Amino acid sequence: MRVATIQMHDxxxxxxxxxxxxxxxxxxxxxxxxxEAQPVSLSLPLQREEFHDKRLFPFFDGLIPEGWLLDIAEKxxxxxxxxxxxxxxACCRDCIGAVSVFAEEDSP
Numbered sequence: 001m002r003v004a005t006i007q008m009h010d011x012x013x014x015x016x017x018x019x020x021x022x023x024x025x026x027x028x029x030x031x032x033x034x035x036e037a038q039p040v041s042l043s044l045p046l047q048r049e050e051f052h053d054k055r056l057f058p059f060f061d062g063l064i065p066e067g068w069l070l071d072i073a074e075k076x077x078x079x080x081x082x083x084x085x086x087x088x089x090a091c092c093r094d095c096i097g098a099v100s101v102f103a104e105e106d107s108p
Contacts, residue, residue: 003104004089008040016101018085022054040099056084063092063099 002018006025011034014027025044031037032046039045041059051057064087065073073079079086092101 002085002089004085005102005104006040007100007102008038009036009098011036013037013040013099015104016057016060016085016088018056022052023056023085025051025057025060038098056088060088060101063095063101064088065091 001020004016005012006014006016008031011031012028013031014025017024027037027046027048029048032048037046041057043059044051044057055061061084064070064084070081070087073087073091074081077086077090079090081087088101089103092099094100
């Protein structure tokens with residue numbers, strides 16, 4: 001199982017886990033209780049319950065680069081283009097926008 005920490009602006013918003021059955025996203029309780037808490041995506045509204053999907057949630061998949069930038073990432077980090085979680089953790093630490101993704105062991 002691989003786990004990524006999801007940040008919204010500079011706050012830890014939750015975790016994204018890749019399991020044998022698919023993907024799980026959950027908001028941290030501390031984030032949910034923060035007055036400045038915002039959903040990371042309209043498709044992932046603020047809630048205490050986990051989100052489950054067989055495939056990587058479209059919002060997170062959309063953060064992964066495409067085209068020539070994806071080719072560079074695949075060659076540099078030797079990550080298969082089908083390894084969406086690996087690409088997400090390798091390429092999305094400093095995305096355009098408010099969301100950042102860190103491998104759990106690299107989490108700030």
